Amino acid sequence: MIGFIETLKNIYKIEDLRNRIITTLGFILIYRLGSFIVLPGIDPNQLSQLQSSSQEGLMGLLNMFSGGAFGNASIFALGIMPYITASIVVQLLGMAIPYFQRLQREGESGRKKMNQITRYLTVGILILQAPSYIANLRVQLPPSAFVSEGTFFFISSVLVLTAGTMFVMWLGEKITDKGIGNGISLIIMIGIIARLPFALIGEFTSRIEQSGGGLVMFLLEIIIMFFIFVMTILLVQGTRRIPVQYAKRIVGNKQYGGVRQYIPLKVNAAGVMPIIFAQAIMFVPMAFVQYGSAESMSWFASSFTDFTGFMYNFIFALLIIAFTYFYTAVTVNPNQMAEDMKRNGGFIPGVKPGRKTMEFLDNIMSRITLPGSMFLALVAILPAFAMIFGVNNQFAQFFGGTSLLILVGVVLDTLQQIESHLLMRHYDGLTKSGRIKGRAGGASGM
16 A cells, blocks of 8 residues: 555656646546537436436447447437547558558658548548437437427537547547547546446346345356456457467577567457457447338347347457457568568578568467457457346446456556656556556557
């Protein structure tokens, strides 16, 4: 406890770090206040039915990612996920279209241009999703809940929802620039944490009721969730070394300063990004359900909005595996690693420098990424199994799944940045056992 107080004092002494933390908390407060501001033209006293329907299934997941704004018919109801979806599309285009590949090679100017394109695409996605959300409001809420109706209400609501998400995106960017941690990731994490107390109380209440299993069952669930939490930390941190069977072949078994050198390939080099990408894609079908007829869309809607269904979880798991390979290919460059080894005089015994080394590293990366991606997919679909075994829908989201992975990854990354500020100014870090490792084992970002 004394060490913790001393760490807080050290954080306060560093003016830049103190200002960054205060700025981050201020922006987060603005975001949380905005999630309770109801859309103009809707009676806030008649939202009980919408809030009730937003506790289960895919709509419950949407509500959690938006920090309850979805169920509050808030100006931030669509959250940050449209921006994530746009980012996915732009990154995929960077692998297929020469124009985007050229922008990626242009450095800072190319990055700014791609960010601008991402923002335009976000607006396009919002223009499609906002009418879908308004149509859902008309189904969920009684007619008396709408103070005003007609074309003006529809257009103004679309504009407000679009502006709300763009404002949340701006908050995220400001947190990244002037605060601590990655802004977009923090906003998603805050939305998840905001729902945890309600989920915990709801599960406790359901267990102490008759035939609910009692307090023993509730404590057992907490123990299982803690175990999954620890496993998730290990998954997010990954490993700094390649498997043992390859270790003896790395860098000619050279030792520098008595320490054997390894190539820093990780089982989970992509961190939590694949699961964020996959979840954003899984939200897309909900936007199309509102536009189809009831008969033609019934199978589609039931398959891709049933959070515990086989089809939803199967597609979700496949997307996570695919995005893990995609994001690993973006972040880990075997060709660059081979060139760096050749330039620094390193080599792999039995493998020629240059192209052969690149192919060898690429082969290893492909092999160790597969189990990492499958484990990531397994953790992601654990909430569906928890629901099947009777766990409250809201509480089940914390039995692995997108919420827990994002929560662990963002917390580790943020703590790592705080620790970097402390160590850079010769203060003790946050832990005595060693440096905190984020999603990438170094500086991290979304």
